[in-house]
Amino acid sequence: xxxxxxxxxxxxxxxxxxxxxxxxxxxxxxxxxxxxxxxxxxxxxxxxxxxxxxxxxxxxxxxxxxxxxxxxxxxxxxxxxxxxxxxxxxxxxxxxxxxxxxxxxxxxxxxxxxxxxxxxxxxxxxxxxxxxxxxxxxxxxxxxxxxxxxxxxxxxxxxxxxxxxxxxxxxxxxxxxxxxxxxxxxxxxxxxxxxxxxxxxxxxxxxxxxxxxxxxxxxxxxxxxxxxxxxxxxxxxxxxxxxxxxxxxxxxxxxxxxxxxxxxxxxxxxxxxxxxxxxxxxxxxxxxxxxxxxxxxxxxxxxxxxxxxxxxxxxxxxxxxxxxxxxxxxxxxxxxxx
Amino acid sequence: xxxxxxxxxxxxxxxxxxxxxxxxxxxxxxxxxxxxxxxxxxxxxxxxxxxxxxxxxxxxxxxxxxxxxxxxxxxxxxxxxxxxxxxxxxxxxxxxxxxxxxxxxxxxxxxxxxxxxxxxxxxxxxxxxxxxxxxxxxxxxxxxxxxxxxxxxxxxxxxxxxxxxxxxxxxxxxxxxxxxxxxxxxxxxxxxxxxxxxxxxxxxxxxxxxxxxxxxxxxxxxxxxxxxxxxxxxxxxxxxxxxxxxxxxxxxxxxxxxxxxxxxxxxxxxxxxxxxxxxxxxxxxxxxxxxxxxxxxxxxxxxxxxxxxxxxxxxxxxxxxxxxxxxxxxxxxxxxxx
Numbered sequence: 001x002x003x004x005x006x007x008x009x010x011x012x013x014x015x016x017x018x019x020x021x022x023x024x025x026x027x028x029x030x031x032x033x034x035x036x037x038x039x040x041x042x043x044x045x046x047x048x049x050x051x052x053x054x055x056x057x058x059x060x061x062x063x064x065x066x067x068x069x070x071x072x073x074x075x076x077x078x079x080x081x082x083x084x085x086x087x088x089x090x091x092x093x094x095x096x097x098x099x100x101x102x103x104x105x106x107x108x109x110x111x112x113x114x115x116x117x118x119x120x121x122x123x124x125x126x127x128x129x130x131x132x133x134x135x136x137x138x139x140x141x142x143x144x145x146x147x148x149x150x151x152x153x154x155x156x157x158x159x160x161x162x163x164x165x166x167x168x169x170x171x172x173x174x175x176x177x178x179x180x181x182x183x184x185x186x187x188x189x190x191x192x193x194x195x196x197x198x199x200x201x202x203x204x205x206x207x208x209x210x211x212x213x214x215x216x217x218x219x220x221x222x223x224x225x226x227x228x229x230x231x232x233x234x235x236x237x238x239x240x241x242x243x244x245x246x247x248x249x250x251x252x253x254x255x256x257x258x259x260x261x262x263x264x265x266x267x268x269x270x271x272x273x274x275x276x277x278x279x280x281x282x283x284x285x286x287x288x289x290x291x292x293x294x295x296x297x298x299x300x301x302x303x304x305x306x307x308x309x310x311x312x313x314x315x316x317x318x319x320x321x322x323x324x325x326x327x328x329x330x331x332x333x334x335x336x337x338x
Numbered sequence: 339x340x341x342x343x344x345x346x347x348x349x350x351x352x353x354x355x356x357x358x359x360x361x362x363x364x365x366x367x368x369x370x371x372x373x374x375x376x377x378x379x380x381x382x383x384x385x386x387x388x389x390x391x392x393x394x395x396x397x398x399x400x401x402x403x404x405x406x407x408x409x410x411x412x413x414x415x416x417x418x419x420x421x422x423x424x425x426x427x428x429x430x431x432x433x434x435x436x437x438x439x440x441x442x443x444x445x446x447x448x449x450x451x452x453x454x455x456x457x458x459x460x461x462x463x464x465x466x467x468x469x470x471x472x473x474x475x476x477x478x479x480x481x482x483x484x485x486x487x488x489x490x491x492x493x494x495x496x497x498x499x500x501x502x503x504x505x506x507x508x509x510x511x512x513x514x515x516x517x518x519x520x521x522x523x524x525x526x527x528x529x530x531x532x533x534x535x536x537x538x539x540x541x542x543x544x545x546x547x548x549x550x551x552x553x554x555x556x557x558x559x560x561x562x563x564x565x566x567x568x569x570x571x572x573x574x575x576x577x578x579x580x581x582x583x584x585x586x587x588x589x590x591x592x593x594x595x596x597x598x599x600x601x602x603x604x605x606x607x608x609x610x611x612x613x614x615x616x617x618x619x620x621x622x623x624x625x626x627x628x629x630x631x632x633x634x635x636x637x638x639x640x641x642x643x644x645x646x647x648x649x650x651x652x653x654x655x656x657x658x659x660x661x662x663x664x665x666x667x668x669x670x671x672x673x674x675x676x
Contacts, residue, residue, distance in 0.1 A: 002559060116560065132488045139490045143481035150470045150538045151560040152477045154497040159490075200488045221340060222454065222489040 002119040005094045006332050008082050009125040009138050010287060012101035013072040017063040023056035028101040034137040066293045074289040080320035088329045100138050110145040115153045122332055123155060126286045128162040129227035132197055135159060158331060162231045166327040170318050171283050172238040178315060184275035186241055187266060190228040190284040192250035192258040198225050225259055231283050252291055267300055271307035278304060281315045288317045340457040343432045344670050346420050347463040347476050348625060350439035351410040355401040361394035366439040372475040404631045412627040418658035426667045438476050448483040453491045460670055461493060464624045466500040467565035470535055473497060496669060500569045504665040508656050509621050510576040516653060522613035524579055525604060528566040528622040529629060530588035530596040536563050563597055569621050590629055605638055609645030616642060619653045626655045
């Protein structure tokens with residue numbers, strides 16, 4: 001039997017914290033039409049002449065906060081995960097990693113012609129919930145890089161896995177390392193998205209008129225918002241955390257027309273209500289990175305404290321946890337689960 | 339559980355035997371860069387001004403031979419297959435058919451936005467062996483039609499199935515309906531391909547220096563030639579037909595630089611050797627069509643007889659055989675088999 005390949009795909013990181021490397025990263029990331037969905041020329045002008053020049057020095061400072069002696073956590077944590085999965089899968093699988101933006105480049109990996117020798121290539125974008133700007137852009141890159149090839153190898157792209165019981169188990173296990181009773185509230189925070197992205201998934205149903213906060217709707221299959229709320233419901237059920245003690249919110253917004261409630265506003269509100277200790281969980285990230293380590297772990301804690309709270313603790317992401325490795329192994333070798 | 343979709347994909351057929359409809363079909367088919375691999379402009383000139391005008395009236399006559407009261411066999415046989423598979427799979431699957439060229443159009447089906455509601459769409463190009471000009475062009479169309487979508491649904495494309503034991507079983511069963519002892523020889527004929535196509539699959543190994551006629555090589559996974567010879571070996575083993583009584587050859591060539599030996603030359607050679615009765619099997623087609631019904635079933639028989647042979651019988655293709663339906667059902671609902 002010939003070998004199969006597994007490709008763990010993550011969003012990406014600058015090569016270093018230097019402003020020029022951060023600018024390169026932002027340029028590629030924000031140049032993606034699925035990330036900033038403006039017409040091509042407007043996006044190019046905005047990204048090249050406004051966002052990248054002004055944001056790169058600021059972002060570079062943020063990356064310096066997240067960088068440690070091993071480098072960029074997003075990168076080395078993904079590498080560690082790949083190493084462990086490689087050990088688990090044994091010799092019949094080759095495990096690669098590929099970043100959507102910058103290095104090690106998913107695009108270069110696909111174009112290297114390596115995949116032709118495998119009987120199947122299984123791509124796992126490490127994003128639990130499908131969104132056009134994460135899993136969608138990865139699949140677009142894969143499809144476009146392979147479409148014109150003489151030999152288009154057999155591939156399998158895992159679209160999402162937010163509702164897989166073993167994935168839920170991984171996050172519940174991480175949460176269980178904290179004594180939930182000691183906290184006044186638990187925030188399930190997900191990376192935000194423009195409302196226009198949500199409305200494009202189900203144009204027949206406006207985001208604002210949908211009931212997916214309360215139950216998973218039939219049209220919600222590829223709707224990031226519906227899948228985030230469902231992730232929270234599944235995690236509440238698994239961990240036994242009382243729904244009334246928890247909230248689902250969205251962070252990292254760029255404008256007011258992004259998914260609500262906004263996590264920072266929720267945190268301020270809780271502090272104003274006199275709540276003292278909070279726990280924050282981020283189940284749209286499987287790997288800790290700038291957004292979790294700095295935004296959630298440092299900035300939100302400071303925000304909470306500056307409004308009268310005592311401490312906001314962050315549950316780490318799955319990173320290279322053994323349970324997560326076992327889950328990925330099952331995705332790869334198990335029956336079709338998605 | 340939400341529904342899954344199955345799409346049976348076949349090559350296509352003109353809408354009718356009218357010269358204008360045949361021209362439309364040839365125009366789309368030959369306009370595909372994977373079918374005629376000339377630079378865009380040369381192909382356009384050749385196809386629009388030379389091949390289509392001169393070949394359409396001739397092809398129209400051929401299609402009149404193959405058309406029957408139910409219409410184009412390729413179409414209604416694929417529809418019958420889909421009907422039977424629909425019955426077998428029950429309500430959790432929707433079964434569609436899509437033609438790569440003309441109608442019912444695979445491209446229109448994909449672009450209709452129907453697939454977003456399914457948890458998975460399983461495409462089965464009905465070509466047992468992968469080739470750039472058959473399965474490759476289907477996958478290219480699927481990838482390109484889906485790549486830019488906001489929601490890219492979870493898909494699974496079956497790349498090839500020539501070596502699946504149950505597929506081999508289907509063809510062996512069809513062969514078993516003939517008394518092989520009554521025949522002087524058995525030809526396993528496959529649709530030909532330009533040698534350049536083969537060499538592009540494994541540029542490091544020239545088609546002419548490869549030993550895949552005798553054993554399956556490591557680099558042969560996506561090589562049409564290697565997979566055709568392997569199909570014959572598997573069929574010989576399954577049916578017990580003596581290898582020395584059989585030959586593997588290739589039909590429908592356009593130039594001399596196509597896969598050899600050429601089936602028509604083999605047939606003439608057998609007739610000249612004084613052989614009287616032959617059996618012909620075409621395991622690169624799962625559905626009977628112009629190439630099997632007319633080229634193999636009528637023309638080759640006439641050719642054989644005109645050189646002194648008595649009768650060349652053709653084993654029908656799988657069409658909507660119940661065994662084939664069962665095999666497809668297994669591909670769809672079974673464990674990952676490919």
